[in-house]
Amino acid sequence: MDFKKLIGNAKQIEGFKCRVCPQCNGKACRGEVPGPGGKDSGMAFIRNYDKLNEIKVNLDTIYAPVSVDTSLELFGKPFRYPIFAAPIGGLIPNYGDKHGIDDYHYSKAIIEGCKRAGTIGFTGDGAKDEFYTEPLRVIQENEGWGIPTIKPWKQEEVIKRIELAEKAGVPAVAMDIDAAGLILLAMAGKPVSPKPVEELKEIISATKLPFILKGIMTAKGAEKALETGASGIVVSNHGGRVLDHTPATVEVLPEIVRAVGGKMKILIDGGIRTGLDVLKVLALGADGVLIGRPYVVAAFGGAAEGVELYTNRIGVELEEAMLMTGCGSLQEITSEVIYK
Amino acid sequence: MDFKKLIGNAKQIEGFKCRVCPQCNGKACRGEVPGPGGKDSGMAFIRNYDKLNEIKVNLDTIYAPVSVDTSLELFGKPFRYPIFAAPIGGLIPNYGDKHGIDDYHYSKAIIEGCKRAGTIGFTGDGAKDEFYTEPLRVIQENEGWGIPTIKPWKQEEVIKRIELAEKAGVPAVAMDIDAAGLILLAMAGKPVSPKPVEELKEIISATKLPFILKGIMTAKGAEKALETGASGIVVSNHGGRVLDHTPATVEVLPEIVRAVGGKMKILIDGGIRTGLDVLKVLALGADGVLIGRPYVVAAFGGAAEGVELYTNRIGVELEEAMLMTGCGSLQEITSEVIYK
Amino acid sequence: MDFKKLIGNAKQIEGFKCRVCPQCNGKACRGEVPGPGGKDSGMAFIRNYDKLNEIKVNLDTIYAPVSVDTSLELFGKPFRYPIFAAPIGGLIPNYGDKHGIDDYHYSKAIIEGCKRAGTIGFTGDGAKDEFYTEPLRVIQENEGWGIPTIKPWKQEEVIKRIELAEKAGVPAVAMDIDAAGLILLAMAGKPVSPKPVEELKEIISATKLPFILKGIMTAKGAEKALETGASGIVVSNHGGRVLDHTPATVEVLPEIVRAVGGKMKILIDGGIRTGLDVLKVLALGADGVLIGRPYVVAAFGGAAEGVELYTNRIGVELEEAMLMTGCGSLQEITSEVIYK
């Protein structure tokens, strides 16, 4: 299978709510929640994409080339690329019910494909318990090689889910704290809510796993995340699905990097579509990226093989971008790469 | 009735001059005066809308949630939301003559619908006396629960209308001073004109009702409004219907807030279409908002029930936006909510 | 005749090269030289229009209204409005040969129409001698009430043409110095060229008439114009017809106003389409405006009556704009009117 075939497959899936656009930029699906889109005007998704494209990079090929190394260590584990699949849950309500790809099958593609490509996939949670447990079953079937992402439920519910994750042998666990106002959950009557630092501290101290807080969009939020004892954050506006008209994640990244001061790992998602995008956010201080919707296309179009193929594609693009900007390793991707 | 049904109804009204666009942004109706549009190029209306959308907000859900309270007190009266229906008059000339919805029936929907939703509606005035008196009759039928808005007629005419309003038992009275050059009135040969501070002082001191000056677009104008003894102002460019190429209301809001220094209440209209827009202008210092054209759609599509439905819809959106930005009450909506 | 009829007429003229667009903004005719367009990309014309629209004005109707006075004195003559018809020559090559409206008939409409409306028209010059002499004949038939505009020919040729103008009894004479590279003239083999300050001094000292230099686009150019002894300048990029990618005239106006320091009269043309545009450039320091292409539509659609109608239309719009921004006379139109 090549990438063209993968895209062709994805386009033919019956009832697939994603249009498999040539550019996954949030325009065609704007407002489609449930569905693949951003909330209301869709601008929070669209802006993620647009603001990345506004960033320009410095081409320079006068240097002594070395082999380009895209590998990194994160939370004590080695990865081939700083590229991870973002958690996506509720496959049937969001992507259609005719294709039969539920949270189990989707997670299977993600977890196995990322593993084959040398990275790792995040899995989701949602209105039904199975949106959490089914993906976790896939992780278990893959020796714990996945990162479950828990919604901000009541404390005891969160802690119960972390315990399930621990049993599955995962390397880390995450919470998408920005799901506090998620429409789909409100519709299902499941009580999620914002959480103060104290409650997050309680949760994080209840596990020995590295804990990742996803949905940080301000320096202040990052400082609060630091206080909670989290090992990392994901700068994310939930793909624009929880609040319209937020800034782009790449816009708030620099101030968050300054606020964190190296004391936590910083991942970022939001409109990252190419290896050059990965280079850009790493140059701005991120340690790695999460990619969401394109992985849905990869998984639907090629299952685990498609996910592996897509991950390697973005990885190779990152290598090319590093070559053209004089970066031999991820550490060498500094702010000098960005045109000011 | 739900919102979709309301929109469907509005679209089927015979001869309705409003196109019921998915986004009420001033583009389709540009130049349509009489009609629902902005004057000439329509840019003063369009810019109101666009500039609101350019404002980005800070998502933050790490905090101790409380129940969200959207209520406020204004001019001594309690309201459920800081959301009010703007005065609109001349329904037949502006919105068509085939549907039979005149100023009386329109005001009936607005006054009763807002009342049911826990807020209040402003009513209009215009080329014919009945554009003022018919809405006032509706207000009277609703125990005075409405705010009449008087054009800048000659002094004695204004004072006469205020007296009618007092008799109707209204909580406040307004004047759209920016109607001084309104085309429709010029066409009908009715003498409106700008008014100096002295004349406005005379008017305002002639009544014990709180007086609201609508159509302030500069800090200097706000300072003059303060001198007049007005209890509040509405930052408004009359929906772009009196002068082309003004700035957006949300652009001039901050400097007006600074000029007023808390000494008057500040309402604002102009392109406010969502609860998130309400949050944005409150964060910039407004005390409440007026919404115009979408209430026409609500009233035409669902009468008082539609107006109530629409008001609650925007109110619930405001609640959601407050939840996602860490604001438990209107007082907590500060400039920290705005992304800079 | 009303304006709608005028436009309707203009649209039906056989072979009229102007498309009579709803917005005369340089887009449809871009690159059409000969023809009505701007040179090459047409951006110098388009930018004139766009930059005017970017300027926003301060609505303020809290003031003691007086009757609005749009009159002015210029070069010792009284005018009803600060609105003049720009010189346009070569009607057949630029606007088509089927309609039979040559430079004589066009000038007749312009000169007579402007006179009736209380202003004055500029006339043109060009590749053929008759492009200068025929309009001058019209001016003579109207007691000298027109301002001929001479191309930068050789000295003796210019002086000869000024003498003809003096005999016709004109109140002033102009030169479009920016025609130095005009394509149409180059095609006709007529020697025009830039002129140094000395040559312009020689020309200007050869007449007692006020002399207006048209085609100034820099502060430095304005300073040189001052040295020549000119009585006034026209800030103009020749409607974008002599050089692509110049700034808009309204962009360079403020620095030219500063350089001139009140020592010459400053007129401006370039995309002025409404009375509000007139208010904007007067607020930025201009003494009056020239309007070009819309006068072609007015003259073709309604002859002298059309020109009078159009001039009054723009004049009334100026009055309305003054009313809404608190300006009782042209002197009161200051930079305070502009939103910053």
Added chain:
Amino acid sequence: MDFKKLIGNAKQIEGFKCRVCPQCNGKACRGEVPGPGGKDSGMAFIRNYDKLNEIKVNLDTIYAPVSVDTSLELFGKPFRYPIFAAPIGGLIPNYGDKHGIDDYHYSKAIIEGCKRAGTIGFTGDGAKDEFYTEPLRVIQENEGWGIPTIKPWKQEEVIKRIELAEKAGVPAVAMDIDAAGLILLAMAGKPVSPKPVEELKEIISATKLPFILKGIMTAKGAEKALETGASGIVVSNHGGRVLDHTPATVEVLPEIVRAVGGKMKILIDGGIRTGLDVLKVLALGADGVLIGRPYVVAAFGGAAEGVELYTNRIGVELEEAMLMTGCGSLQEITSEVIYK
């Protein structure tokens, strides 16, 4: 043959991958590599074009005109215009295989046409040896009047090719160092790579010919180029074909001019389409320009005659632009020409 005929010819070529757009701006062919386009989103090509158009120039025709002189000396040779054909190789893979115009025939048009017009053409290199040797054969047939451009191969390969160039009697030799990551070469398995200053020094000291480094996009890169002993650089992003989302060449030109401080000649390419564009980049400090894709149209549409015609066309446009901005010679084209 005139230019219209040339364009008409080009449009009728069977299988020509270039669409011969009215504006050669990178939009229609975006992502077409191989093909005529920019890489991926094509934005690096498009931005070159757009940023040039954003630059505005100062019209001024009050000066003593002299005859306009567009000639210059470069690397000891006289040229009529500062306008050169950029190196383009791999004609069959990039522009189609049905028209039969290979690198030999293309170079013949370029080399002979530029020579006739009084300038010089650069030739290319590529995946196959003949992409270098065939153009060089044309140069030899024209008394060495061409500048071969060598890819960043291994040292011995580069030096071998320089020796071939020396034998052909060329006035200078170039290297497109930014081809270090060229997709087409990677596909053909040919080892190109970045080169450190030391390797470039070794290459440059191996020849007495002036050496031009093409593909400089940063001040730092220009400083490194200075260290290598190069006689000149070409500010270039390879027409957007080697890295997406670089800045435009005209954006980085000023800082490179500052870094070079007059110690090397500075050429530039990237979206230059008119004589006015040439004036703009010369005003910003460049010594001359390379033009790429439009020369393909000229060569395909008119062979050597077309190339001569096109070069003169751009040259005459440059003359006109100089006349309208008061520049009698290339030295007089200073930053004063640019509107700030």
